[in-house]
Amino acid sequence: MRVIILGDGGHSRVIQEMIFANGEYEVVAVLDDKYKQGFQTKGIIHAPIAFLTRLFNKNTKVVVAIGDNVIRKLIVERLHLSQEDYLPVIHPTAVVSSTAEIGNGTVIMPNVVINAKAVIGNHCIINTAAIIEHDNTIEDYTHISPNATLTGNVTTGEGVHIGSAATVIPGIHLGSWSVIGAGSTVIEHIPAFSKAVGSPTRIIKRIVMDKKAFS
Numbered sequence: 001m002r003v004i005i006l007g008d009g010g011h012s013r014v015i016q017e018m019i020f021a022n023g024e025y026e027v028v029a030v031l032d033d034k035y036k037q038g039f040q041t042k043g044i045i046h047a048p049i050a051f052l053t054r055l056f057n058k059n060t061k062v063v064v065a066i067g068d069n070v071i072r073k074l075i076v077e078r079l080h081l082s083q084e085d086y087l088p089v090i091h092p093t094a095v096v097s098s099t100a101e102i103g104n105g106t107v108i109m110p111n112v113v114i115n116a117k118a119v120i121g122n123h124c125i126i127n128t129a130a131i132i133e134h135d136n137t138i139e140d141y142t143h144i145s146p147n148a149t150l151t152g153n154v155t156t157g158e159g160v161h162i163g164s165a166a167t168v169i170p171g172i173h174l175g176s177w178s179v180i181g182a183g184s185t186v187i188e189h190i191p192a193f194s195k196a197v198g199s200p201t202r203i204i205k206r207i208v209m210d211k212k213a214f215s
């Protein structure tokens with residue numbers, strides 16, 4: 001199966017290495033609008049994202065390998081592909097419960113643990129060594145940063161970003177597009193569009209999103 005990766009920054013390079021190591025898929029193109037025209041390096045096409053329409057066929061899967069949750073969502077919405085066209089990428093060192101569900105286009109980095117009945121949406125990033133405990137529900141476009149711990153029964157809305165090494169105690173809900181600072185401890189529900197930091201967290205800002213898609 002062919003894979004086309006969208007985005008060619010640091011996050012994308014991690015995903016490219018995961019796919020190469022797996023060996024099951026062939027990366028045929030890495031598309032990024034920083035490229036103004038198409039060229040080939042070691043047999044892989046590098047080109048602007050508009051090249052996707054020429055390169056995509058029924059034997060192709062796509063991964064949007066862009067770390068920014070908002071940009072990842074905007075690109076997915078712009079492409080109008082079926083969700084089945086997006087590849088979930090799971091590193092072999094990740095421990096994923098057989099009763100967990102992983103959405104399309106979601107990436108599960110090395111040493112992640114995802115426990116029983118956790119449900120991870122589409123286009124999420126579960127970054128290196130994060131822990132997603134039992135019965136979590138993580139909505140689309142959420143990013144759980146390296147070493148963060150979500151204890152049992154945590155839920156997130158869409159597009160949440162949890163900073164590195166943050167801890168969320170059981171049963172907490174993090175509202176859509178909220179941001180939790182690195183190293184924070186979340187012991188109360190966080191409203192949507194809020195930025196919260198510290199241990200325990202305090203809300204420091206309301207996040208204003210000017211795009212209709214996020215209202």
Ligand SMILES: CC(=O)SCCNC(=O)CCNC(=O)[C@H](O)C(C)(C)COP(=O)(O)OP(=O)(O)OC[C@H]1O[C@@H](n2cnc3c(N)ncnc32)[C@H](O)[C@@H]1OP(=O)(O)O
Pocket residue numbers: 127145146162163164165179180181182183184195196197198204205
């Ligand atoms: C593989 C990878 O790299 S994945 C990427 C992982 N990324 C991360 O983990 C980054 C997480 N980001 C953070 O923690 C950032 O500090 C953010 C997003 C919270 C900063 O948000 P900003 O709106 O820019 O906050 P700003 O820097 O203006 O700070 C505002 C206040 O919050 C405090 N603050 C900011 N971050 C934190 C934090 N993590 N913990 C505690 N306090 C914090 C600041 O000290 C400041 O306090 P003050 O008003 O008393 O001076």
